[in-house]
Amino acid sequence: MYWDTHMHSRFSGDSTAEPEQMIRSAIEKRLDGVCFTDHIDYDYPGPVSFQFDPDEYAATLKALQLSYADRIEVRIGAELGLQPQLKERYEAFTAKKPFDFIIGSSHVVHGFDPYYPAFYQGKTEHEAYLEYFECILENIAVFDDFDVYGHLDYVVRYGPNKNAAYSYSKYQDVIDAILRALLAKGKGIELNMAGFKYGLNHPHPTEEILKRYRALGGEILTFGADAHSPEHVAFAYDRLRAIAESAGFTHYTVFKQRSPVFLPL
Numbered sequence: 001m002y003w004d005t006h007m008h009s010r011f012s013g014d015s016t017a018e019p020e021q022m023i024r025s026a027i028e029k030r031l032d033g034v035c036f037t038d039h040i041d042y043d044y045p046g047p048v049s050f051q052f053d054p055d056e057y058a059a060t061l062k063a064l065q066l067s068y069a070d071r072i073e074v075r076i077g078a079e080l081g082l083q084p085q086l087k088e089r090y091e092a093f094t095a096k097k098p099f100d101f102i103i104g105s106s107h108v109v110h111g112f113d114p115y116y117p118a119f120y121q122g123k124t125e126h127e128a129y130l131e132y133f134e135c136i137l138e139n140i141a142v143f144d145d146f147d148v149y150g151h152l153d154y155v156v157r158y159g160p161n162k163n164a165a166y167s168y169s170k171y172q173d174v175i176d177a178i179l180r181a182l183l184a185k186g187k188g189i190e191l192n193m194a195g196f197k198y199g200l201n202h203p204h205p206t207e208e209i210l211k212r213y214r215a216l217g218g219e220i221l222t223f224g225a226d227a228h229s230p231e232h233v234a235f236a237y238d239r240l241r242a243i244a245e246s247a248g249f250t251h252y253t254v255f256k257q258r259s260p261v262f263l264p265l
Contacts, residue, residue, distance in 0.1 A: 001029070001030040001031050001032055001237075002031060002032065002223050002234075002237060002240060002252070003031060003032055003033040003034065003035070003222075003223060003252075003254045003263075004026060004031055004033075004034050004035075004223065004224055004225050004227070004233055004234050004237075005033075005034070005035040005037065005075075005077070005101060005190075005222050005223060005224050005254055005255070006035075006037050006079070006103060006150065006190060006192060006222070006223075006224020006225065006226050006227075007022055007034060007035070007036055007037060007224065007225065007226070007227045007228075007233060008036075008037065008038050008039065008079075008226075008227065008228045009021075009022055009036060009038060011036075011038035011039075011052040011056075011057050011060075012038040012039040012050065012052070012228065013039060013048040013049050013050045013051075014039070014048060014050075014228055015038075015228040015229065016229075017228065017229050017230055019036060019060060019061060019064055020064060021230045022034065022036070022227065022230055022233055023064060023068055023072060023074060024230070025227075025230035025231070025233040025234075026072055026233050026234065027068070027071055027072050029233060029234045029237070031072065031233070031234055032072070032073065033072060033073035033074070033075065033254065034072065034073075034074055034075070034233075035074075035075040035076070035077045035100060035101050035254070035255070036061055036074070036075070036076060036077060037077040037078055037079040037101065037103050037224070038052055038057065038078060038079065039052075039078075039079050039081065040052070040078050040079070040080050040081065040090070040093060041080075041081030041107055041108065042081070042083075042086050042089050042090070043083060043085070043086060043108070044081065044107070044108060044113070045108060045111055045112065045113065046113055046115075046116065050081065054093065054096045054097045055096075055097075057076070057097075058076060058097045061074065061076045062076070075100040075101060075254075075255070075256065076097070076099055076100055076101075077099050077100055077101035077102060077103065077255070078093075078094070078099055078101075078102055078103070079102075079103040079104075079105055079150060080093075080094075080102060080103065080104055080105065080146060081105055081106070081107040081108055082104050082105065082106060082139040082142075082143055082146070083108055083139070084138055084139060084141075084142045087142050087143060090143070090145060091145055094145055098257065099258065100255050100256050100257055100258065101147055101222075101254075101255035101258070102145065102146045102147050102258070103146065103147070103148055103149070103150040103190065104139065104143055104146030104147075104148070104149050104150065104187075105149065105150035105151060105154070106132065106135050106136050106139060106154065107154070109131060109132050109135045109155075110131070110135065114128070114132060114154070114155045114157075114158050114159070115157075115158050116158075120159065120160055125159050125160050125161060125165065126165075126170070128155070128159060129155055129156065129159065129166065129171065130171065130174065132154075132155040133153075133155075133171055133174040133175060133178065134174060136149065136152065136178050137174065137177055137178055137181060140178065140181045140182060140185065140187075141181070144185060146187065147187065147188065147220075147222075147255050147258060147260070148187060148188040148189055148190050148220060148222050148253075149178075149182055149187060149188075149189055149190070150190055150192065150204075150224075151190070151192040151194065151204035151205075151226065152175075152178065152189060152204060152205040152209060153166070153204050153205045153206065153209070154204060156200065157194075157195070157198045157200065157204075162198075162199070162200060163200050163202070167206075167208070168205075168206055168208035168209050168212065169208075175205075175209060175212070176212065176216075179209075179212060179213050179216055179218065180216065182218075183216060183217060183218060187220070188218065188219070188220025188221060188222060188253060188260070189205065189210075189213055189218065189220070189221060189222075190204075190221070190222045190223070190224050191203055191210065191221055191222070191223050191224070191240065191243065191244060191252075192204040192205075192224050192225075192226050193223075193224070193225045193226070193235050193236040193237065193239070193240070194225060194226035194232075194235065196235065196236040196239070197225075197226075197232060197235050197236070203236075203239075203243060204226075207243060207246065207247060210243065210244075210247035210249075211246070211247045211248060213247075214247050214248040214249060215248070219251075219253075219262075220253045220260055221244065221249055221252050221253055222252065222253050222254065222255070223237075223240055223244075223252050225237065241265050244265055245265060249265065250264065250265060251263060251264055251265060252265060
């Protein structure tokens with residue numbers, strides 16, 4: 001079975017799950033391994049705090065690594081909510097502990113989280129989505145200290161019409177620019193299955209974007225369900241292989257000590 005390398009626990013402001021609960025769920029679902037990627041979002045504008053103590057985090061997860069070593073492999077990562085002004089703060093954070101894996105994501109766009117309706121006020125849905133993708137480009141231009149970019153089209157979970165009028169072709173120029181910028185820096189993307197949980201009937205990013213990434217030479221593709229509770233660990237993983245193979249992949253990627261390891265589908 002596969003790895004789930006995008007999951008959250010009580011160390012994230014939007015989860016109450018104990019890390020051990022997430023591990024037990026992964027074992028029940030016969031996963032080979034997991035990587036915790038709890039949220040760090042400095043300068044987050046909403047009512048929730050997305051920060052944790054890296055010492056407590058590492059100590060908790062290392063104890064679980066040892067406790068479950070004979071049943072499943074557990075690795076330690078983080079998901080950084082990137083904003084250009086946070087470069088030095090994030091570099092200082094990742095230097096504090098030897099993480100296995102860092103996801104870079106865009107959760108805040110010019111001071112607003114697309115999760116909230118305020119982001120869409122005064123603009124068309126197309127303008128809002130385009131602003132989100134352009135913000136990813138702004139972040140990639142500044143940041144190097146991440147391994148893959150998370151849920152590239154996260155914004156369509158929350159837009160006024162979600163993905164009803166969304167397609168790769170409508171944003172092809174900016175999405176291609178994102179993919180080329182990631183490839184130029186040796187970064188990957190993730191196949192994030194949470195889109196199915198949110199009723200989109202496609203992963204993040206869409207199948208078309210996955211195919212385009214592979215056509216451009218992309219090889220680093222991690223798998224994650226973006227679970228915030230035990231029942232969502234490995235969500236929709238029955239679809240993983242078909243999606244990855246249809247995009248042209250024969251392998252997927254996990255990270256150990258910030259280095260990619262390629263595993264067969």
